[in-house]
Amino acid sequence: MAAVDLNAEALGVPRKQLMESSGNAVARACRDLADPGASVAVVAGRGNNGGDALVAARFLKAYDVTVHLLGRPETISTDIARENWDALVAGEADHRTVTDSAGFDLGDPDLVVDAMLGTGVTGALREPEATAARAINDSSATVLAVDVPSGVDADTGDAAGLAVDADRVVTFHDDKPGLGDLDCEVVVADIGIPEAAELFTGPGDLLALDRDAQSHKxxxxxxxxxxxxxxxxxxxxxxxxxxxxxxxxxxxxxxxxxxxxxxxxxxxxxxxxxxxxxxxxxxxxxxxxxxxxxxxxxxxxxxxxxxxxxxxxxxxxxxxxxxxxxxxxxxxxxxxxxxxxxxxxxxxxxxxxxxxxxxxxxxxxxxxxxxxxxxxxxxxxxxxxxxxxxxxxxxxxxxxxxxxxxxxxxxxxxxxxxxxxxxxxxxxxxxxxxxxxxxxxxxxxxxxxxxxxxxxxxxxxxxxxxxxxxxx
Ligand SMILES: NC(=O)C1=CN([C@@H]2O[C@H](COP(=O)(O)OP(=O)(O)OC[C@H]3O[C@@H](n4cnc5c(N)ncnc54)[C@H](O)[C@@H]3O)[C@@H](O)[C@H]2O)[C@@H](O)CC1
Ligand SMILES: [K+]
Structure with a gap:
């Protein structure tokens, strides 16, 4: 995916544009799952998975949306996710930042958008993600996961312990191998990655050559x-x-x-x-x-x-x-x-x-x-x-x-x-x-x-x- 991403960028379709499409697809899935006026809790992590949901929040004007950012805004790990957070804040959208697990209050929403972690997950859920996952699993809300349920490895379907239990997953571009065995509905959204990014060789293909620092003669x-x-x-x-x-x-x-x-x-x-x-x-x-x-x-x-x-x-x-x-x-x-x-x-x-x-x-x-x-x-x-x-x-x-x-x-x-x-x-x-x-x-x-x-x-x-x- 990272290779296709770089190839798309080289073709003039940058990642931020793909994030906009992903967010749009998430919002569409929300409209499918809940009627206008419903309350929606967007639970966003600090990576691009969270960024997708921050975009979605902008597309959900007909809903009562609250955005929970897990972590301080300064710790958002990518520029494009941060820009989308800044846009929500500047637009005075209903937003909260969760700096420790004790501060997390999901409320009683009709729909939860789980955008804590996507393909960038490593290891078991840490805090405050773990607390948020438990709150999401305990709530009676419908749960829509962005790209992959948080905590699940997209390649293997395994979770290193706790993971979000989603009702539906909207995943991007292509089915992920690890989603096949999950007990939930999986929808694949076309986010506008050009076919050429996969067909034509490009700079992304060079990622295959990255060397392990521990390698020997x-x-x-x-x-x-x-x-x-x-x-x-x-x-x-x-x-x-x-x-x-x-x-x-x-x-x-x-x-x-x-x-x-x-x-x-x-x-x-x-x-x-x-x-x-x-x-x-x-x-x-x-x-x-x-x-x-x-x-x-x-x-x-x-x-x-x-x-x-x-x-x-x-x-x-x-x-x-x-x-x-x-x-x-x-x-x-x-x-x-x-x-x-x-x-x-x-x-x-x-x-x-x-x-x-x-x-x-x-x-x-x-x-x-x-x-x-x-x-x-x-x-x-x-x-x-x-x-x-x-x-x-x-x-x-x-x-x-x-x-x-x-x-x-x-x-x-x-x-x-x-x-x-x-x-x-x-x-x-x-x-x-x-x-x-x-x-x-x-x-x-x-x-x-x-x-x-x-x-x-x-x-x-x-x-x-x-x-x-x-x-x-
Ligand atoms: N072409 C692509 O690859 C696209 C990817 N997009 C989105 O980008 C996501 C991947 O984004 P990222 O690579 O930024 O990764 P993620 O957003 O999935 O996760 C990275 C963040 O999670 C933290 N983290 C990792 N493991 C953790 C753990 N166990 N507990 C708590 N925090 C943990 C990291 O420190 C980092 O802040 C995809 O799942 C998808 O939603 C979309 O924006 C569209 C295009
Ligand atoms: K997710």
């Missing part, structure tokens, strides 16, 4: 790039990109003949050579051993399309059960390989056709085609284009970052490496979507400096800023 991915032979820059770019996208370790397995050259691109890479000048089936057993201890493998950069190299990819995937990103020439083996592995395939539209997939110049039509093909394959697809389409066969995400300067060679290798790094820490669909977004943003930052003259290494340098969400 290796927690953020040990990525193996298998490639090189005819080309040496591609595997080096992909592996460096994995590091720039946050992996702790990036290794390259490439033919001995080019290992030195690959290592020469960067001392940050761990390069391991296998015999000869190209990947062949004889290398597979060793590679499988090596890959078993890695978090993700990136197959393809610079590999070429020699028959024996493609046969090796096929053999590898048939025996591998980890996570792999498949790019470039390696893509063509995917449709007829039987594998337990979780694959993220990163074709451009020409490669997609070569795999047997269809495409279309209209991105919406393309989205459906990509979803269907991903479902047929049983793998995640990231199909590159002006609008990148990502699908796991079920959900679809579309990425709009990037620019025409990125048609230069090597940007696909950067994307494949970043996808590998993110696949080590995120589910496949998210990894592909965030990688596409970050890669495109890195390209946009590079275009600011170099326009159509940008090169792939410019993206590498900008990938960390892009994945941090720095403005272009």
């Amino acid at each position: 290796g927690d953020h991915g040990d990525v193996l790039v298998v490639g090189g032979g005819p080309y040496t820059g591609a595997p080096a770019l992909a592996a460096q990109s994995a590091l720039r996208a946050g992996a702790d370790l990036a290794r390259v397995a490439c033919p001995e003949a080019v290992a030195r050259e690959v290592q020469g691109y960067s001392e940050n890479l761990i390069v391991r050579g296998f015999s000869g000048d190209r990947l062949a089936p004889e290398h597979v057993p060793d590679l499988l051993d090596f890959a078993a201890d890695r978090d993700a493998v990136v197959f393809g950069p610079g590999l070429g399309d020699a028959d024996e190299s493609l046969a090796a990819v096929r053999e590898f995937l048939a025996a591998y059960d980890g996570t792999a990103v498949v790019d470039a020439d390696a893509l063509q083996v995917v449709p007829d390989v039987d594998t337990e592995a979780t694959l993220i395939c990163t074709p451009h539209q020409g490669e997609l056709r070569k795999m047997g997939g269809e495409t279309d110049s209209d991105w919406e039509v393309r989205s459906d085609l990509v979803r269907e093909f991903a479902a047929d394959l049983g793998h995640t697809l990231l199909v590159k284009g002006a609008y990148d389409v990502v699908s796991d066969g079920d959900a679809v995400r579309v990425n709009r970052t990037g620019n025409p300067g990125m048609t230069v060679g090597g940007t696909g290798d950067v994307l494949a490496g970043a996808t590998g790094a993110l696949a080590a820490v995120l589910p496949p669909l998210d990894a592909a979507a965030v990688a596409a977004y970050g890669n495109g943003r890195a390209g946009d930052l590079a275009a600011e400096a170099f326009g159509g003259g940008l090169v792939a290494t410019d993206l590498l340098e900008r990938l960390p800023a892009a994945l941090r969400g720095d403005e272009a």
Whole structure:
């Protein structure tokens, strides 16, 4: 929800506007439950859940409304909730502040609006919320809960002890998993979050990358790039990109003949050579051993399309059960390989056709085609284009970052490496979507400096800023 929220904000629909819609939906539910003139007690906490109800109070002119704020106004935790409190006070609405539990008097209302806590609840209800919850549960009033009954965890439905016992819940945007088992009516209100906030990647998607401060080396991915032979820059770019996208370790397995050259691109890479000048089936057993201890493998950069190299990819995937990103020439083996592995395939539209997939110049039509093909394959697809389409066969995400300067060679290798790094820490669909977004943003930052003259290494340098969400 926080991710969708940020994406909506980036689309020009700020949180305060959503709060206004939420408050309006709460007021509508009140009108449903009580006749004009009825007494309504709005019990508001200090977060945005309370803020929703403070807005609702403004929409209930036909009722006898009393607003109880649990806590001192200075402790309201968000600006938008505080602004709505200030508006009620300035408008001389009937309001009280409850600074200790002894001071809470619910009165005898016909309807209670429970807006103490929503999705921001942590742990058991503290005071004065606990006292207020008991008073609400003891009263004979109809109880309308805002978003989720206070004290209930919206994800699990569990309450850490006491929770409000609601007659109805008006929840926002989407059903919450934890509300299913509650013994009350649940109404979902559309609060005007644009569909695009969920479909298109945006800054909210970067929240998935927030790191635990307690993390250790290796927690953020040990990525193996298998490639090189005819080309040496591609595997080096992909592996460096994995590091720039946050992996702790990036290794390259490439033919001995080019290992030195690959290592020469960067001392940050761990390069391991296998015999000869190209990947062949004889290398597979060793590679499988090596890959078993890695978090993700990136197959393809610079590999070429020699028959024996493609046969090796096929053999590898048939025996591998980890996570792999498949790019470039390696893509063509995917449709007829039987594998337990979780694959993220990163074709451009020409490669997609070569795999047997269809495409279309209209991105919406393309989205459906990509979803269907991903479902047929049983793998995640990231199909590159002006609008990148990502699908796991079920959900679809579309990425709009990037620019025409990125048609230069090597940007696909950067994307494949970043996808590998993110696949080590995120589910496949998210990894592909965030990688596409970050890669495109890195390209946009590079275009600011170099326009159509940008090169792939410019993206590498900008990938960390892009994945941090720095403005272009
Ligand atoms: N897109 C969204 O996410 C939207 C969310 N909205 C509302 O925002 C709510 C989430 O707002 P917040 O994140 O501000 O969180 P909440 O308002 O649910 O709770 C945060 C507040 O509760 C306090 N608190 C937490 N646990 C407590 C406990 N056990 N006992 C007592 N106090 C406790 C915190 O200190 C903080 O002041 C949603 O439930 C929904 O009602 C809406 O405004 C519309 C849009
Ligand atoms: K609530």
